[in-house]
Amino acid sequence: MSLEAGKKQAAKAAMEFVEAGEIIGVGTGSTVNYFIDFLAGVKGKIDGAVSSSVVSTERMQAHGIKVYDLNDVNGMSIYVDGADESTRNLHLIKGGGGALTREKIVAAASEKFVCIADDSKLVNRLGKFPLPVEVIPMARSMVARKLMKYGGQPVLREGFITDNGCEILDIQGLDILDPLTMEQEINQIPGVVTVGLFAERGADVLLLGGENGVERIDP
Numbered sequence: 001m002s003l004e005a006g007k008k009q010a011a012k013a014a015m016e017f018v019e020a021g022e023i024i025g026v027g028t029g030s031t032v033n034y035f036i037d038f039l040a041g042v043k044g045k046i047d048g049a050v051s052s053s054v055v056s057t058e059r060m061q062a063h064g065i066k067v068y069d070l071n072d073v074n075g076m077s078i079y080v081d082g083a084d085e086s087t088r089n090l091h092l093i094k095g096g097g098g099a100l101t102r103e104k105i106v107a108a109a110s111e112k113f114v115c116i117a118d119d120s121k122l123v124n125r126l127g128k129f130p131l132p133v134e135v136i137p138m139a140r141s142m143v144a145r146k147l148m149k150y151g152g153q154p155v156l157r158e159g160f161i162t163d164n165g166c167e168i169l170d171i172q173g174l175d176i177l178d179p180l181t182m183e184q185e186i187n188q189i190p191g192v193v194t195v196g197l198f199a200e201r202g203a204d205v206l207l208l209g210g211e212n213g214v215e216r217i218d219p
Contacts (some may be wrong), residue, residue: 001080003007003032003118003120004030004113004118005031005136005208005209006047006117006119006120006208006209006210007030007031007082007116007117007118008034009067009116009118009208009209009214010116010208010209010211010214011031011032011035011037011038011116011124012034012039012082013116013193013207013209013214014035014038014114014207015035015038015039015111015218017041017043017078017080017105017114017205018039018045018046018078018174019077020045020046020077021045022046022047022049022076022077022133023045023046023047023048023049023050024039024046024048024049024076024077024078024079024080024091024109025076025078025079025080025081025106025109025110026039026048026049026050026051026052026056026060026079026080026081026083026098026106026164027052027053027056027079027080027099027103028051028052028055028056028081028082028099028102028103028142028174029051029082029096029097030082031082031116031117031118032056032058032080032081032082032116033056033106035080035116036056036060036061036063036065036071036082036102039060039063039065040060040063040064040065043063043064043065044188046065046126047065047066048065048066049065049067049068049116050059050064050066050068050069050070050073050076050095050106050109050144050208051067051106051192051219052081052099052102052103052105053097053099053102053103053163054163054177055097055099056099056175060149062121063129064149070106071103071179075109075111076110076111076115077108077110077111077112078108078110078111078112078114079109079110079112079113079114080115080116081094081103081107081113081114081115081116081123082094082116082119082121082204083105083115083121083127083198083203084096084115084127084196085121085123085126085127085174086115086117086121086122086123086203086206087122087123087126087179088122088217089206089208089219090115090155090202090203090204090219091109091126091179091197091198091199091202092115092126092144092172092197092199092202092203093126093127093129093131093132093196093197093198094130094132094196095132095168095196095205096129096132097215098134098157098162098163098168099163099194100132100134100161100194101134101162101164101166101198102148102163102164102196103193104194107198107201108133108201111151112204112205113153113201113202113203113204113205114203114204114205114207115203115205115206115207116207116209117207117208117209118208118209118210119208119209119210119211119215121208122206124172125132125172125175125176125177126174126179126196126197127152127174127175127176130152130155130171130172130174130175131171131174131195131196131197132150132157132169132171132195132196133147133154133168133169133170133171133172133186133192133194133195133196134162134164134166134167134168134192134193134194134195135166135167135168135169135191135193136166136191136192137166138191138194139190139191139192140156140167140169140191142171143169143189143191143192144156144175144200146189147169147186149169150171150182150186151175152171152172152173152174152175152177153171153172153173154169154170154171154172155169155170155171155172156168156169156170156211157170162193164193164215166193169211170172176197179199180191180200181196182195182199183195183196183198183199183200184198184200203219206218
């Protein structure tokens with residue numbers, strides 16, 4: 001089975017969590033694009049969505065799905081998003097698409113975070129995928145020096161600006177033993193907007209599409 005087929009399986013499985021009359025939190029990325037396409041099929045059933053990126057907003061609006069600003073809603077029952085890596089503890093690395101800050105915000109505003117991915121994203125330990133850190137541009141070099149203590153190599157994501165007007169450092173070569181502590185420490189560095197570790201607010205449910213169908217992992 002292809003990775004794309006696994007992504008599509010997981011995205012379809014997430015539709016079971018969509019309830020009538022709700023506003024749905026929607027993430028960003030190739031797996032989420034499948035979910036948005038499925039969501040379009042029931043757009044008359046839901047009240048709309050809150051989006052974590054300009055790209056996802058545009059895709060939903062093209063389908064005729066109403067997109068709300070987070071400030072105009074009182075939270076969401078579910079947030080559906082992908083991941084670049086996940087452990088069975090439901091700790092994640094996110095931000096390969098550059099939307100990590102808004103993704104973290106929408107996840108925090110939602111009651112349940114349903115993470116969807118193909119089964120290649122499941123790992124024993126986080127870090128093989130470069131860890132994204134969104135930074136204020138003037139602080140980029142200072143933050144990069146401070147990040148060196150974690151044993152990886154921070155690399156500027158060339159030619160990329162986030163929806164928030166910031167830059168991203170991707171830390172390569174990490175072996176993350178304690179995601180929660182690392183998340184808390186990096187977020188305290190002046191100039192860091194947020195780090196792409198989702199451990200303090202990890203997924204509540206992980207749906208992995210693969211050769212044997214969809215595996216569901218709960219805490």
